[in-house]
Every structure is written in C-alpha cells, then in structure tokens.
Amino acid sequence: SRLTHLDAAGNAVMVDVSAKPDTERVATARGRIDMRPDVLDMIVNGDTPKGDVLAVARVAGLMAGKKTSDLIPLCHPIFLSSLRVSLRPEGSGIEIEAIAKTTGPTGVEMEALTAVSVCALTVYDMCKALDRTMRIGDIRVVQKSGGRSGSFVAPGESG
Amino acid sequence: SRLTHLDAAGNAVMVDVSAKPDTERVATARGRIDMRPDVLDMIVNGDTPKGDVLAVARVAGLMAGKKTSDLIPLCHPIFLSSLRVSLRPEGSGIEIEAIAKTTGPTGVEMEALTAVSVCALTVYDMCKALDRTMRIGDIRVVQKSGGRSGSFVAPGESG
Amino acid sequence: SRLTHLDAAGNAVMVDVSAKPDTERVATARGRIDMRPDVLDMIVNGDTPKGDVLAVARVAGLMAGKKTSDLIPLCHPIFLSSLRVSLRPEGSGIEIEAIAKTTGPTGVEMEALTAVSVCALTVYDMCKALDRTMRIGDIRVVQKSGGRSGSFVAPGESG
Amino acid sequence: SRLTHLDAAGNAVMVDVSAKPDTERVATARGRIDMRPDVLDMIVNGDTPKGDVLAVARVAGLMAGKKTSDLIPLCHPIFLSSLRVSLRPEGSGIEIEAIAKTTGPTGVEMEALTAVSVCALTVYDMCKALDRTMRIGDIRVVQKSGGRSGSFVAPGESG
Amino acid sequence: SRLTHLDAAGNAVMVDVSAKPDTERVATARGRIDMRPDVLDMIVNGDTPKGDVLAVARVAGLMAGKKTSDLIPLCHPIFLSSLRVSLRPEGSGIEIEAIAKTTGPTGVEMEALTAVSVCALTVYDMCKALDRTMRIGDIRVVQKSGGRSGSFVAPGESG
Amino acid sequence: SRLTHLDAAGNAVMVDVSAKPDTERVATARGRIDMRPDVLDMIVNGDTPKGDVLAVARVAGLMAGKKTSDLIPLCHPIFLSSLRVSLRPEGSGIEIEAIAKTTGPTGVEMEALTAVSVCALTVYDMCKALDRTMRIGDIRVVQKSGGRSGSFVAPGESG
Numbered sequence A, B, C, D, E, F: 001s002r003l004t005h006l007d008a009a010g011n012a013v014m015v016d017v018s019a020k021p022d023t024e025r026v027a028t029a030r031g032r033i034d035m036r037p038d039v040l041d042m043i044v045n046g047d048t049p050k051g052d053v054l055a056v057a058r059v060a061g062l063m064a065g066k067k068t069s070d071l072i073p074l075c076h077p078i079f080l081s082s083l084r085v086s087l088r089p090e091g092s093g094i095e096i097e098a099i100a101k102t103t104g105p106t107g108v109e110m111e112a113l114t115a116v117s118v119c120a121l122t123v124y125d126m127c128k129a130l131d132r133t134m135r136i137g138d139i140r141v142v143q144k145s146g147g148r149s150g151s152f153v154a155p156g157e158s159g
Helices: A037-044 A052-066 A109-127 B037-044 B052-066 B109-127 C037-044 C052-066 C109-127 D037-044 D052-066 D109-127 E037-044 E052-066 E109-127 F037-044 F052-066 F109-127
Strands: A023-034 A080-090 A093-104 A135-145 B023-034 B080-090 B093-104 B135-145 C023-034 C080-090 C093-104 C135-145 D023-034 D080-090 D093-104 D135-145 E023-034 E080-090 E093-104 E135-145 F023-034 F080-090 F093-104 F135-145
Touching: A023 A109, A037 A080, A037 A093, A037 A109, A052 A080, A052 A093, A052 A109, A052 D052, A080 A109, A093 A109, A109 A135, A109 B109, A109 B135, A135 B109, B023 B109, B037 B080, B037 B093, B037 B109, B052 B080, B052 B093, B052 B109, B052 E052, B080 B109, B093 B109, B109 B135, C023 C109, C037 C080, C037 C093, C037 C109, C052 C080, C052 C093, C052 C109, C052 F052, C080 C109, C093 C109, C109 C135, C109 D109, C109 D135, C135 D109, D023 D109, D037 D080, D037 D093, D037 D109, D052 D080, D052 D093, D052 D109, D080 D109, D093 D109, D109 D135, E023 E109, E037 E080, E037 E093, E037 E109, E052 E080, E052 E093, E052 E109, E080 E109, E093 E109, E109 E135, E109 F109, E109 F135, E135 F109, F023 F109, F037 F080, F037 F093, F037 F109, F052 F080, F052 F093, F052 F109, F080 F109, F093 F109, F109 F135
Parallel strands: none
Antiparallel strands: A023 A093, A023 A135, A080 A093, A135 B135, B023 B093, B023 B135, B080 B093, C023 C093, C023 C135, C080 C093, C135 D135, D023 D093, D023 D135, D080 D093, E023 E093, E023 E135, E080 E093, E135 F135, F023 F093, F023 F135, F080 F093
C-alpha cells in the first residue's frame, strides 16, 4: 500500500485512470459549523429573512463542488452528474451534507468534501461580524459506493 | 447587530466598504486533519519521499487563498500582500496554519480559513486510498488585527 | 410540471442526469446589441481596422461558452464538442449567433446563450467610450435538438 | 473620437489607465427576462418555495460581477468595493438591477452589466424546462458617476 | 490543407469533433529554462531545501495542464486521465517534461505544452530575484499517439 | 542572496510585500514560435483571412496576463493598469512581445512572460494540424523598470 499520487521518484503526479472502467459512483460527505446560540437563532428563525444565509451557502457549496479539480492539485476533472447540498440546524450549529454523483473512472469524495467545506466557509463569512469564535469541523466522508474498492459506510454514521 | 451581508429586504449583497479606511490587516487561521497513525507516519517519515505530500498541500493552500473571493459569494476581491501556509504533525494528525495579510478596507480571515481548508482537503485527497476515515476539523480564526473591530486573540490559543 | 432545480424542500440542487442517455445535442441562441449608426459604421467599415472589434468579441464568446458551468450555479459541466460564434451587422446594431454542440445527457442552450451574452458585453466594452446608450437584447434560444424533449424551433425564427 | 481599445496598428490592447486618478465610481445597470405568465407566477408566488429561484440568481449575479475581467478580454481587473443585485417582478417578467462601486481609475459599467446578464441567464437556466420561449433583453447602463466623463443618467430612466 | 480553426468566412470557431471516435491519446512535450550556474546549483543542491522549487513548479504545471481549455481559446475541454510533470537538471538549466493522456476525440498536445510552459514560468518566478537573464525555450511536442493522424515521434528526440 | 519564496524552514510562501512602496512598474517580455515557411506564409498572408490567427492569439495573451496569479503559485494578485501584446513575423516564425504595467509593490515580469507564453501556445494550437514540429522559445524579460532593484535592460536587446 503506497501513496498513489507519488511516482517511484517521489514526484507528485495525477495518476493514470485510463484503464479503470466507468462505473456509477456516489459519495456523501458531512461537516458542521458551530456558533453562539443567538447567532444560530438569528440564522435559522431570527430577524434575518428566513433562509437566505442558508440559500447563499448552498449555492456556494454547489459551485465549489464543480471547481474541485481546480482547487485540489491531483484531482481529475470529472463530469458531475448530480450534486446536492443541504444544511440543517443541529445542536449548537449547522450540519452540512453534500451528495455527489458521477459515472466515470474516479470517485467523487473530493467533490462532496469540497462542497461541504466551502458551504461552511460561506456561513462563516456571512456571520463573522456577529461571532468571531465559530468553528468548522467534522468534515468527513460518511458513505461511498462504486469503484474497485466497493461500498463504504463510515462506522457510526446514519446512511 | 445584524447580518451585514443582507440588505433591508433580506437580499444578499456584497457590502459597501468604500468608506472604510485602508489599514494593515493580518489574520491567522488554523485547522487539522486526523488520520490513522500508520498513514501519518507514512506522510511524515515513512516510505514516501519526505515532504512531498506536505509540499503539494502547501501550494494548494496558497493558491486557494488567492481564489477566496471566487469561492465565497460575498467576499470582496482583495490584494493579498502575503500568505504563508505551514503544516506540522501533532497528535494523531497534521496541524495546519495560514497567515494572511493585506493593506485594505476588509479583513483577511476568509483568505486564511480558505487556505487552511483547501490545504487539508489536499492532504485528504493524497491519502484517501490509504485511509477512508480521515477527518478535517477545528478550522477557526485564532488571531486577527487591523480594522475597526480591533485585535482579537481567540481564548486559549497560542499566538 | 415543476422547477426541476429545486428538491422537495425547495433547496437548489444540481439535478441528477445519470439516468439520461447520451445523445447528440445542438442548440442555437441569438441576441443583439444596438448602437448609434456612426458607432456601428466605425466598427463595421469605419476607421477602425476591419474586423478587430468583432474578432475580439467572437473569442470572448467562445471562451465564455466554455465557462458556462462556472457561471451558472446549477449547470452541469459538459464536454462541448463544438462551439461557433458569429456576428453580423443588421439594422441598427449587430446580430450575434452561437451554435453549441455536445454528445451527452444534458442540453447546451445555456452554453449558447452564455456565449451570445458575453460576446455582446465585449462589443459593449470596446465601444462604451463612444456611445453610452447601447443596449443588449433579444437573447433567446432559436433552435434546439436532441434530448427527451425533442426538437424545438422558436416560432418566427429562421433556422 | 476613436475606439480606445485598439492601438495605432489596430491591435487590441488593455488601455493604459496608470495616469488616471482614483475616484469613486458607481454604475447602475438594468435588464430583464420575460416569460409565460404561469412561469412567472410559479417563480414569484407559486408552488416553488418563495424566493429560491431569485436567491440563486442573485448569488450568481454577484459572483459573475466579480469575474468580469476574466470574461471581458480588455477589462481591467478592479477592486469592487460594493455590488448589489436585485430582482423584482414587473409586467411579463423579472426586472434585474445591479449597482457596482469602486474607488479606482476605471469605471464599473461592465461589472454591473455582467452581473445583470448572468443573473438573467441563471433565471433562464432554472426555468428552461417550463418555458422555451423566454427572452433576455433591455440590458443597459442607466446611471453612472465618477471619472473624467462625469455623471450620466440615461434618458427616460428612473434613477 | 487548411487552418481548421477558421470557418469559410475566416471566423475563429471551436471545431466540431462530434464525429471523431474516442481513442486513447498520449502526448509528451518538453521544454527548458536556462539560468546562471550558481542559481542552478542553489536550486538543485544548494542552500535551498532540496526539491522545493522543483516541487512547487511541478504542482503548478499539473494545475495549469488542467486549465488548458480555459487559457487557449479554441481548445476543447477534455477529461485528462493522467498528467505527469517532471524536472531534471541538464546542462545549464532544467529540462521539463510533461506527459498527458486522455480517452477522447481530441489530442492532448496542448495540455502537455501548457503544463511545461507554466512549470517553467514558475521556476522563473521563484528565481527571478537571483537572475534576471533566465530564458525559457525549446518548448515542443516530442511524441504523440492516438487519433486519426497516427503516431508521431519528433526527429532526433529520445522517446 | 537567497530564494525569497522559501522561508527559514524551506517552505514555499507568498512573500510579504506590505512594506514595499507603490511605484510604477513596467516590464517587457519577448518570445517566439518557429514553424515551416509555408505555415508562416499561410498565417501572415496566405489563404487564411488576414490577421485572424494573430488576433485570436493576441486576445489569449491579454486574458492570460490577467490570470497570472492564478497560474503561478507564489505570484501576488495585482492590478494591471495596462497590457499590450503584439505579434510580428520575423525570420522563420513569429516574434511576440508583451508590455505590462502596474502601480504597486510588486513587479510585472510574470504577467508579461505569461502573456507571451500563452500567446505562443495559442498560435501553436491553431496551426498544429499543419505542422507538428513548431517550437516555442526565447521567452525572456528584455526590459523592466520601477521597484527597488531599479531598471534593467537585457544585454543585446533593442528597447
């Protein structure tokens, strides 16, 4: 088992996927941003127009998911056949989920993870004047299917 | 105290900063990515050429920091006068820090946070074949100076 | 009949096209920019080197067509197999046409419309010092073929 | 009076603005997209969650305004100090307005016009499955101030 | 034999490749950057941390190869299945090689050439404070296979 | 004398320019692309519509110059106040020159060099079906002024 992005001489390469078959691949990533309760209230039902912070963050996540190969040096450009990003309040913050789908030779974890990350950063940006102690975290892949390595459900995650 | 990115009718806007003076602004953000010990070893002193995963991730963080306003819908484009990204092993993962600097009317927290996030995503991408349970987290601003709101050091953070 | 870009909860999503078959799809869009007669003359046969405003605008339209999914949040990234943009003087302005083609699961109207729009904006930019009353309009799809919904020719348009 | 984007030999150039003073510049652009009444209803108060099409289009307009110099070949990159995009139903469609602001040597008409155009294209994209005869038009500058050429209000426009 | 990127009226177009079959295509490009011997030493074994200039340049080349269709107006967007960039000292400078691969209707020479060019520019950027007389050159395709025109090995090149 | 893009630990950084004064800076870069005489003829006066290959390449060079900081990892984003790109036949190929200008704390060599490189790549792309042995080279800075290091004219270059 080796880091596949490095060749024999240790140089970074975008690995050759030309021999891998096209299969349908789905990946789900999650993450969250935590904040002060009053700021969370303000976002969710407060004096801000309902839904707008969440709407802007959702769009930002979608657009960033499409830019993944532009941001992550060794990611292949892919044709995303679907991407959905959702946000919902949970505990002391907002839980973010992105589901990416493609038919191709490479997985879409990075697309889902990038969508979640930029979605969280956008919430941060829109609320930073109110709370300087917000924190983004728990960004991980919770489920993935398709490809040689088969399906994966992270232990302890609801599907 | 209101969400400044929304106007009276609740529409998202890129807020007007034309009346704000240019001041020197610095922001430091941190975050981390955790992984299995054997994968961390492999990155840090293992059988991969030393430093290369870290070098690629550092470059990705720098380049992403410059693209912040392209990713975050309501962020102003700015002239970044400096950006540095560093990674070091700590505990069960890698701690990432980015320091951004500008002279201008808006802060650079988002640039530092974006650099940290994409840096972590790049480590994830390069190691995902080895460990599917990695987790990115603790992304936050630890220090900021300049601008109307004055300096800020997050409680409990070393400067 | 529903807005397909919104899910059951009203959240914007990039719709799933993974079950749609790849077919050849062509779309033609048109639009125009109107201006003062002397400015039109200057562009077309006047004291500017023949063709150069038009040549720059044509290139801008081609390049923008390739960036469509970067600009329009819910557009899928696609492989454009052909794109052509043409401009010709007509009446009090310049008529612009773009024809986009792909083999894939989604249509290419947005690519053709984006190419026309940015082409017109570029003519505007290059002439705005001469005429501040130019106007861009009549941007529409005139013809499309391929895909489940079959062929379409807009009423009253020449093919 | 000459096309300033072309040099003596007729070659396209990005004109030299280094001798122009920094002044505050504001530009307002407007445009519209027309559609079938039932589709307009669906967007505005219909069975789609209120505001979401409009919210996505607004974000797309804001993000595109920031990319103007990336799209229009001879446009200078600028620091936008403010950008706001608004949409409201009017007659048989939606009227779009963008107001851009900068302090610098060049105007911001192109940023406002680009924001309006991409905002309209996004509405088109989200509704194209319902109505294939939508039309984008009347894209123009209605007001501008700052810079050598002084203020301008287009005849017949409300400020 | 004609310039295929121009239509009958001499207008630039992105040529139609929809009738071309998908085949595996590989292209190798090379180029070099020459510099003063002391600067070359400093990069290769000198007082700079080993490999870092080269590592940054390699990443820049990989990322630029993925942006080719964004930079070259008439290039088709493609799915790159592999890209590798390598640098090695040779004579009075650094020899750069990029190998690009795709399965599709168009070749990948431009992707390989763009990767080499931006890789060289990045070395230039990182060393320009030390040597203002560096020179980038000899950028060419040395080998290509796949596609209607068959394989090609440039005369006098080692494969 | 050290490589300024690397910090004490050898990590790549975008160096801090916040203490450098804004000065007017100009840089001129040149390069060339060589080809078979019949292809050169075809471009310059041949059976292709005069000027179009050159016009497309010029636009590509201008647009790439504006993207320099997006391509070169450690380049600062800057406000380019002027950029001009010109091409003229010379000997067995086409000589390309780009002149970039800014008022700011950093130089514009990279912008001029990037414009020249992408301009040459575009000529290559448009003629590659006719000649597979073209070669891009001699890319260098011929003149630069402004900044701490003072003016520079490369030995043996005409200004």
